[in-house]
Amino acid sequence: MLLPPPRVREVGHRCSPTDEGRTPVATKTVTTYTCDKCGRENEEVRTYTVPVDGTSYAVDLCPKDAKPFVAAAAVAQEFGHRLSGNGSRFRTTVLDSDPRAVRAWAASHGIQVPARGRLAKSVVDQYRAARS
Numbered sequence: 001m002l003l004p005p006p007r008v009r010e011v012g013h014r015c016s017p018t019d020e021g022r023t024p025v026a027t028k029t030v031t032t033y034t035c036d037k038c039g040r041e042n043e044e045v046r047t048y049t050v051p052v053d054g055t056s057y058a059v060d061l062c063p064k065d066a067k068p069f070v071a072a073a074a075v076a077q078e079f080g081h082r083l084s085g086n087g088s089r090f091r092t093t094v095l096d097s098d099p100r101a102v103r104a105w106a107a108s109h110g111i112q113v114p115a116r117g118r119l120a121k122s123v124v125d126q127y128r129a130a131r132s
């Protein structure tokens with residue numbers, strides 16, 4: 001999941017002109033992390049990007065409220081299908097011919113094939129045609 005930087009909010013106060021003559025109060029900038037669900041500030045709040053039906057949502061959650069998301073992500077990683085960047089499933093071509101047999105056949109017929117990787121469909125088709 002992509003984690004954008006936390007939101008930064010300024011707390012404390014700056015001296016206004018009416019404060020003239022008074023001792024200036026130091027201004028300090030504090031980075032706060034607020035859970036979007038329970039609204040509590042927590043140092044351990046993280047931003048989670050959750051894709052829902054093609055739209056991504058970013059939600060800042062404390063560890064307690066993030067539990068269902070972390071659990072769902074674990075299930076997705078273990079049992080789901082990885083998607084490509086545009087959201088479509090990676091397609092795998094089912095090759096019912098043994099690649100080694102296709103390579104051996106191609107070599108014996110003077111057809112050049114790469115030693116590794118995907119075999120050209122045309123080569124596989126020729127192999128199938130020759131075997132049928």
Ligand SMILES: [Zn+2]
Nearest residue numbers: 035038062065
């Ligand atoms: Zn929370």
